[in-house]
């Protein structure tokens with residue numbers, strides 16, 4: 001089985017997020033980049049599915065050369081080869097078009113993404129790819145089983161879960177529960193250096209949305225501490241001051 | 246020209262977030278002088294269909310085809326796009342729910358539309374150019390998104406826009422879509438849904454607990470507190486990893502992002518990855534026995550003390566309040 005895993009490169013979860021150019025651009029100074037945590041889950045699942053030489057894993061990333069360490073890490077975790085579409089991502093539509101255009105001729109049975117990237121939190125790329133390729137998709141999967149020609153997916157719904165079966169090829173966005181992220185071992189890291197990383201030119205697709213400004217969420221007022229022997233005061237404040245009960 | 250709002254149902258009852266989307270669409274319709282039609286797909290009773298009129302929308306389009314009684318992503322997207330075209334909609338609004346996230350990009354692609362995902366504000370309309378805010382960097386920033394295409398799709402984040410009542414009579418029209426067999430390849434095998442519980446993503450109040458609770462046997466007081474408040478329960482990641490609570494309760498960077506009016510965190514340290522899922526809550530209350538716990542820095546109200554001592558007292562205090 002041929003599996004494609006889409007990898008995005010995101011600021012480390014503990015990064016302090018600041019902006020430059022009059023709050024119009026994300027400040028990348030001092031930011032440590034990592035594989036998007038949900039994409040690590042997708043990759044770990046792919047490694048599980050492709051185990052024992054039963055399949056091959058290609059990772060694809062739309063981004064500039066600065067992301068190569070992230071791609072190498074994906075190769076160290078277990079992907080067989082990598083493709084980087086050489087462009088700065090403009091928006092999810094742009095990214096999905098690059099990936100769909102590459103995938104169209106490659107015969108992947110399964111295209112995995114993360115449920116969302118932790119920078120722009122869109123959850124859009126998977127749906128766009130699936131629509132562009134005209135195949136089924138599940139945008140947030142909590143469990144995934146493959147039986148050769150179809151995927152059985154447990155997806156989250158408000159207040160519960162739904163089990164859905166879809167034929168392959170399909171696009172699936174993975175969330176917690178699908179697999180445990182894998183840490184690359186020494187052999188993987190050494191081997192990753194010699195695995196192929198192909199760089200391809202991007203299609204010129206116009207972005208359909210633009211982020212024009214960033215703001216930091218309004219700071220919360222200093223915490224009001226309430227004496228533990230007077231919890232009724234909390235109830236009173238929630239009612240009359242915060243007006244939430 | 247018109248606005249179409251798709252309203253989701255759970256087992257035939259419209260979701261709260263669906264009414265929020267209706268009210269949001271109505272506000273846009275009023276601003277640009279276009280009529281709003283609401284679309285329901287699936288088996289929904291007449292009373293529910295009529296309830297859409299409470300939020301000022303006069304026209305309801307009902308698609309009640311047998312094949313669409315369960316959610317099928319591809320087919321639903323095709324139907325929504327087909328209806329949008331049939332009424333010449335220039336704006337499609339839906340809720341950014343679990344299902345909505347799967348639908349929005351497909352609908353946008355079918356309509357050659359620009360998509361504003363995760364909207365948390367009404368658009369600022371400057372002619373063709375609309376500015377809509379969304380949360381980014383897991384709640385650490387608010388981004389202003391600009392969309393300008395002639396057709397626009399907006400996915401509204403649940404719990405960020407309050408449904409405003411403006412009762413009117415509704416006219417229900419049924420619509421027979423052309424559903425392609427290839428769009429119906431997904432088969433729903435099973436649905437597990439606790440209908441007696443408030444779904445976490447929709448809850449106005451969330452009572453959440455962490456490793457400070459020591460073990461799963463201590464959750465009865467958390468559930469009781471949630472019961473008294475009509476709240477949903479949630480937890481930190483280590484708690485669901487340890488199997489103390491189900492995974493769907495886990496909030497944070499790798500779990501669910503919630504934005505209730507009130508988030509009560511009990512025995513949770515407030516790690517940055519946890520905060521990512523809760524920092525758009527309107528009011529945060531923290532109960533922790535460590536005065537240095539980082540959660541206090543982002544809290545509105547705090548009690549320093551032992552959860553096992555404070556939670557039972559809080560339950561009593563809320564009961565007293567409820568009985569007044």
Ligand SMILES: Cc1cc2nc3c(=O)[nH]c(=O)nc-3n(C[C@H](O)[C@H](O)[C@H](O)COP(=O)(O)OP(=O)(O)OC[C@H]3O[C@@H](n4cnc5c(N)ncnc54)[C@H](O)[C@@H]3O)c2cc1C
Pocket residue numbers: 013037454455456457458480481482483484495496497498499500511512513514515516517518519522532533534535538550551552553
């Ligand atoms: C990539 C990544 C993603 C992550 N994603 C998430 C995520 O989505 N969600 C998430 O929650 N975490 C996530 N984490 C984990 C996160 O970093 C923290 O480890 C986790 O949130 C801690 O959970 P906790 O607060 O329940 O436990 P702890 O950190 O152990 O804190 C327990 C708290 O309880 C208090 N306490 C103890 N006893 C009592 C008592 N009797 N009464 C009152 N208070 C008491 C303690 O003072 C302490 O503050 C992630 C981590 C990584 C690296």
Ligand SMILES: Nc1ncnc2c1ncn2[C@@H]1O[C@H](COP(=O)(O)O)[C@@H](O)[C@H]1O
Pocket residue numbers: 005006007008009036038039060061062063089092095112113114115116117118120121122123124125126
């Ligand atoms: N630049 C990118 N290159 C490759 N895959 C990406 C890129 N951006 C996003 N993705 C994939 O799409 C998923 C959803 O991203 P998003 O729609 O941005 O939330 C991610 O988890 C990745 O798997």
